[in-house]
Amino acid sequence: MADRSSDRGPPDALQNRFHSERANKERQWQLVFTKYTVNPLQPVHMVARKPMSWHENVHEPTDDEFLNLLHRAVLVPRKKYSEPQTESQEIGWNTTPLVPLDRTDRRFYFPRRITEITIHGYPAPRGEKS
Template sequence: MADRSSDRGPPDALQNRFHSERANKERQWQLVFTKYTVNPLQPDEFLNLLHRAVLVPRKKYSEPQTESQEIGWNTTPLVPLDRTDRRFYFPRRITEITIHGYPAPRGEKS
């Protein structure tokens, strides 16, 4: 069985002329916009859109929009912080290990 692409010869001149004429007519009616401006009748709407695009998701939406936004969406603590309650408040403490990284060996210096 012969390959179909080899059976066809080069496109004929009439077809080429038809395709070029059609492409020219399509280009004639095609509008290409290269300059974009703000609508002079409603400039505030555009500015509000720009200001909203800069906001973080927590200020844009009342609820998370994706699964990954659910993590950390509610940042208010469930229990109020009470510095006198030792169960929930663990202040940093200064010890030998935290000052120097590792305790220095005690004894004679070499």
């Protein structure tokens, strides 16, 4: 059986031009990332260090930018953003009451009441048998 490489002729100039044009277009839209950080939208799981490992017990200086990123990732959305980011966050975003609570106003204050009708729902005190 003949060697396959000997059957091939020189590369076609048109085919070569297509390949170089495609490579140039891909390189134009390619983004090269040189700085890597933690994604603030993903939860961070910390792993405990090994106490007997010498290279993990070496104290390194703390990176303030990284710590700020971690603290921001833990915050609730209400403290991260000034307004809701999704439709679901709009529900319950504003929790301040429209009318201030006034316990003397019977229109807006309904305390629990114990009456003869509702007393049977509460458990009897221990020691008493009814």
